Amino acid sequence: MTLRAENIQLIRSNREILSGVTVDIKPAFVHAVIGPNGAGKSSLLTMLAGEEQPSGGRVELEGICIDQLQPNELAAKRAVMSQSIDVVFDFSVDQILEMGWVHARNWGHSVMIQVIEMCSQVCGIESLRQRNYRTLSGGEQQRVQFCRAMIQIWQPETEAESRYLLLDEPTSSLDVAHELQLLNLLRQSRETTGILIVLHDLNLAAHFADTIYLLHDGRVVARGNPEDVMTSQQLSDVYGTEIEVEERRGRPYIYTH
Numbered sequence: 670m671t672l673r674a675e676n677i678q679l680i681r682s683n684r685e686i687l688s689g690v691t692v693d694i695k696p697a698f699v700h701a702v703i704g705p706n707g708a709g710k711s712s713l714l715t716m717l718a719g720e721e722q723p724s725g726g727r728v729e730l731e732g733i734c735i736d737q738l739q740p741n742e743l744a745a746k747r748a749v750m751s752q753s754i755d756v757v758f759d760f761s762v763d764q765i766l767e768m769g770w771v772h773a774r775n776w777g778h779s780v781m782i783q784v785i786e787m788c789s790q791v792c793g794i795e796s797l798r799q800r801n802y803r804t805l806s807g808g809e810q811q812r813v814q815f816c817r818a819m820i821q822i823w824q825p826e827t828e829a830e831s832r833y834l835l836l837d838e839p840t841s842s843l844d845v846a847h848e849l850q851l852l853n854l855l856r857q858s859r860e861t862t863g864i865l866i867v868l869h870d871l872n873l874a875a876h877f878a879d880t881i882y883l884l885h886d887g888r889v890v891a892r893g894n895p896e897d898v899m900t901s902q903q904l905s906d907v908y909g910t911e912i913e914v915e916e917r918r919g920r921p922y923i924y925t926h
């Protein structure tokens with residue numbers, strides 16, 4: 670049970686954006702991707718989502734090459750939350766949430782209503798449901814998009830199939846309380862879900878991730894548990910600035926002067 674990118678190369682406009690990147694996303698684990706601006710994090714996520722073909726290497730979802738899957742199969746198996754999401758029409762929040770409902774083949778309208786209600790509650794966005802999405806603040810929009818992704822990978826409690834959630838800086842506009850709420854929700858739902866999350870906040874990554882991928886110039890320069898990847902030397906080299914790391918409550922604590 671893995672969403673796997675193997676030896677990915679990506680060339681855009683004659684530039685190598687990703688090179689020799691291998692990533693394994695397994696259910697029950699939170700995988701964080703960190704790295705400076707332009708390192709290739711969003712590009713990697715696009716590859717894993719099956720939204721764009723790599724120039725070399727392959728992406729497999731549980732042993733099947735991702736481009737062999739039908740769009741509806743893929744949509745029920747993995748949800749994606751992109752770094753920036755432009756909604757150009759005047760949709761209500763409820764309409765955006767309904768876009769996450771990809772289960773119409775198996776479940777009727779009344780189940781959809783229940784699931785949307787439940788997920789909205791869990792994500793704390795019930796009061797926003799009738800609002801025009803475009804009038805929401807950046808953080809509110811981000812919380813709605815997260816809820817949409819949760820709806821997309823919903824399954825009844827009687828089923829325990831693997832799902833994958835790919836999130837590109839999902840907390841970038843959130844206040845500290847909503848940031849923690851989202852990350853705790855992720856940890857709670859990870860039992861059957863393989864989670865990949867792009868984060869700029871190194872301490873959040875150190876606190877919440879089981880595995881960290883450190884990207885630099887389109888390559889994975891380190892992968893492993895937070896203690897092994899987040900060393901002062903490694904982070905300082907990659908970010909090009911002096912970064913200190915000490916241990917706090919069993920996890921790396923990262924700071925600059």
Ligand SMILES: Nc1ncnc2c1ncn2[C@@H]1O[C@H](COP(=O)(O)OP(=O)(O)OP(=O)(O)O)[C@@H](O)[C@H]1O
Pocket residue numbers: 681682684686704705706707708709710711712713752
């Ligand atoms: N179509 C393109 N042509 C040329 N270069 C591109 C193209 N698309 C992206 N890039 C470059 O690829 C690199 C990786 O971009 P990507 O968006 O994956 O970075 P990132 O790690 O997500 O950065 P950020 O932290 O700023 O979101 C960047 O240098 C970007 O300018």
Ligand SMILES: [Mg+2]
Pocket residue numbers: 710711712752837
């Ligand atoms: Mg990005």
